[in-house]
Amino acid sequence: MTQPTELQKKINHVVLSARKLEVTSAQDLEYASQFLAACNQRLMEINDAYDSIIQKNFEAHRNAVAIKRAHSQPVENAKQLVSQKVNSYQAEQARIVREKAAEAAQKAREEVEAQKKAEADQVEAEGYKEEAEAIRQEERPITVITPAEPVEKPPEGMSFREYWKIKVIDLKKLIAEAPDYVIQDQKALNAAVRARKGNCKIPGCKIWCERKVQQRKK
Numbered sequence: 001m002t003q004p005t006e007l008q009k010k011i012n013h014v015v016l017s018a019r020k021l022e023v024t025s026a027q028d029l030e031y032a033s034q035f036l037a038a039c040n041q042r043l044m045e046i047n048d049a050y051d052s053i054i055q056k057n058f059e060a061h062r063n064a065v066a067i068k069r070a071h072s073q074p075v076e077n078a079k080q081l082v083s084q085k086v087n088s089y090q091a092e093q094a095r096i097v098r099e100k101a102a103e104a105a106q107k108a109r110e111e112v113e114a115q116k117k118a119e120a121d122q123v124e125a126e127g128y129k130e131e132a133e134a135i136r137q138e139e140r141p142i143t144v145i146t147p148a149e150p151v152e153k154p155p156e157g158m159s160f161r162e163y164w165k166i167k168v169i170d171l172k173k174l175i176a177e178a179p180d181y182v183i184q185d186q187k188a189l190n191a192a193v194r195a196r197k198g199n200c201k202i203p204g205c206k207i208w209c210e211r212k213v214q215q216r217k218k
Helices: 006-020 026-125 129-137 171-177 186-195
Strands: 158-168 205-215
Touching: 006 026, 026 129, 026 205, 158 186
Parallel strands: none
Antiparallel strands: 158 205
């Protein structure tokens, strides 16, 4: 068993003395004052014994943290850079899909209009002008056949997380048109938008989504 140091013996004596000490008279009060002074002396001895060690360890810890940060920050920056490129790629793919869908819709509308025109011209050629005009004004359903896009799955271990955010850009409009939201703080507004996954419009506010790439550790 490790033998207690001289300092530990003094500390043990202080603890035991404190348990036994009773203050019931003026003499006891004087002794208590002396005891408290002795406690202060013991604390000074403890500080002298360990403050320098703590300071050295603190400096070592601070240096180790700085070295770790110097090594890890470039890697974090690299992760952020590649994540931005992944998000840009995903956004571009989504834009291409939207563009193709718009082109398909426009083509479908043009085909319907061409069909109506051909029918109207034929009817008009047969002498039925009113019927031809009715065909030209007729609203017909448009069937859009969107080109099939291959479902591109992210690599194994990669996933995306959406962070919905909101920012008040016109406080007067918010107060005038949506006063219930005025009493909410930024955290509550973020929670409201996040719960609806952005499917809401709040007057005077900008709502957007930030997608972050997450890679599972192997």
